[in-house]
Amino acid sequence: MSGLSVTAAGVAADAVEEHLPALVEERFASRLFDQDATLWGEDAQDEASKRLSWVGLARGSRHLVGEIAALRDTLRERGVDRIVLCGMGGSSLAPEVICGTADVPLVVLDSSHPDVVRAAAADVSTTAVVVSSKSGSTVETDSQRRVFEQAFRDAGIDPAERIVVVTDPGSPLDEQSREQGYHVINADPGVGGRYSALTAFGLVPSGLAGADVEQLLDDAETMTDLLAEDDEANPGLRLGAALGGTDPLRDKIYLVDHGTELVGFGDWAEQLIAESTGKLGTGLLPVVLGRASSTPPPADATVVRLVAADDEDPEPGSAPSTVDVSGSLGGQFLLWEVATAVAGRLLAINPFDQPDVESAKAAARELLDGSTGSAAPAAATDGAVEIRQAGGDWLDGATTVSGALDALLAQLGETGYLAVMAYLDREEDTGLPDVADSLAERTGRPVTFGWGPRFLHSTGQYHKGGPATGVYLQITEDPQQDLEVPGREFTLGQFIAAQAGGDAQVLADKGRPVLRLHLTDHAAGLEQLRRVLGGRG
Known part of the structure; x- marks a missing residue:
């Protein structure tokens, strides 16, 4: 078992230096572990008072x-x-x-x-x-x-x-x-x-x-007293300040596998950060990258490298704002939860509610019971892909997948991001997650990839509650064979279609551009998308 290590450099180090003394002075860490619900302001107090037991779970x-x-x-x-x-x-x-x-x-x-x-x-x-x-x-x-x-x-x-x-x-x-x-x-x-x-x-x-x-639990308990200490060496305070305290705010957090032994940890941190901070028009957008990714970070990003616990002297990062984090899994669970609570304080938001998650659920229920009518007809069909738009009239007459993608990316601003949301089988080797690198290289902006509907319970909150800078690419399909839900009046095929439609509707209602691509043939449609999204035609 190794301890926790958080090392900041560049702009991230400046943020730590700026905010750490005040966090220590106001006893943020000890008050957090005493479950003080007043730390995030009056509006958050009621919710926070019901959501702080996690600080004692290593023993509890x-x-x-x-x-x-x-x-x-x-x-x-x-x-x-x-x-x-x-x-x-x-x-x-x-x-x-x-x-x-x-x-x-x-x-x-x-x-x-x-x-x-x-x-x-x-x-x-x-x-x-x-x-x-x-x-x-x-x-x-x-x-x-x-x-x-x-x-x-x-x-x-x-x-x-x-x-x-x-x-x-x-x-x-x-x-x-x-x-x-x-x-x-x-x-x-x-x-x-x-x-x-x-x-x-x-x-x-x-x-x-x-x-x-x-x-x-042993690993987490060993770190509990350190994370509860009002001291400038507290890694939770340092990481939280680096994430949420840069000025101007670098609100894209690149989570990079840099040799960590924690498998899939970036995906867990993604949902913690995005759902906790993406609200009131602000927040931190996590972008999960594998070790092999060559995606360069934009100017509004902080790169967090997840390094191996035994890597005592990792090679310095080249990004202007970087943080290296290492430690055991139990300790890191607690570390990132503390850091997210700290970032919420610095961003002046409640890190424990998720107001926009329910909106997508409600829209899905309305589609499922037919109260909002059927889906609009496709704007065009290109090969094995139907093309639809939502969130404005920006498609500009495009009749091909390539043209529709061009029209969507034309809505992407200098501080924006592209979210690819695939309501497909994530256990299948679709190759779609790999297109994120190609799209990031093409746009020079962050590109996230999420499997639907699982992302609705994590980054879905940021999409709707965070800054209005995203553009959204939704990919759906008809199942090979539908499946009845015993005791329910809907099938799973109807349900996942309603989830996708409800999410697109809520995004559109908030003025977010959504390109909806529906595969009419699974194999042919996938190959067509891989080719277009990967920049091969």
Whole structure:
């Protein structure tokens, strides 16, 4: 186990120097760990008072270790060797990082795409399912649960022997699951979803899959006193100041894998930062880059390099504003949560609410029940791709995918970004995430890539609540085969279409340009998009 290290250089170091003395003077760190809800102002106080239990989870989650181990043994006795997690946002991203870093298998089902859900539930003979939902009413997770319940029954297996439910006490899912005889583990209700890595949401699926969750808590506990200390050496204060305190604000945060052993950590940090800070017209946009990426950072970015814990002297970064971060996984979960709380203070926003996430859910529900009518006809069809626009009349008569993309990118300003949102199967090797580098090189601006609908529970908040500088490329398709949701009046194909349509509608209502590309033929459409988006035609 190694300690935490945060080293800032250039503009980021200037921000640390400027803000650190005041943060120490006002005792931000100790007040945070004392759960002082007044740190973010009067408007945030009510919400913050319900969302600060995460500071004590390294100790407060200890009781889960034994229960998880006993349940894992019981499931193994029943022949289980495959764990599937049904969850969205923080409920899925933290376990994905924990298990990826521990190199233990976990099937993360955070999609409502019919082909994805069908594949996950195709063979349940040795499968156990963790159903994770804080509110107990997440439609994606409820639909996935219903599909698995039917799959277990069809296989002659009692779902109560294979389904584990993680939810807040008293939620609709809590009460229903107990009545059905499922094993229910309650999470700490005083923790928001994106801060829940060290709650039952992060620990239960990870522990059942075989990760050492006790060591994870040990690592976090070792760092707790350091992060609670009112001292200029506090890495949480330093990282938070570097992220949220640059002047003028460098609001693009490039998260670069620079040798870290933490698998997929950038994706978890992305949802934490974007959903926590993207509101009131401000925020920090995380841009997750792999180690092989050659994308140069723009002038309004800070580069955060995630370095290996044993790399004591990494080669200096070349960007004008850089931060190097290293440490164990448990410690880094807590570090980034503290830093995000600090950044929220400096940005003068509430880092614990997510007002614009619900707007997209409401729009999806309206489309699903037909109250807002059917989708507008395509503006044009090019090969295997239908072209639609939203958020203004900017398509300028384009009738090809290439022309439509040109028209969208023409809306991109000097401080803007492009978000690519693909409502496809992320387990399939589509090659689409790779086009982000090509698009960034072409535009000279940040390009993010998100799988729908999972990004709706993370960066979706920033898209709608952050600065109005983004342009959006949405990619959808008809499933190979639709899938009924037992006990519901909609199919998964209808649901994911409503999610995409609802998100586009909310973005359009806020004046954000959205190019909607719908594949009418999966293979041909994908190849056409890879060619155009990759700059090959």
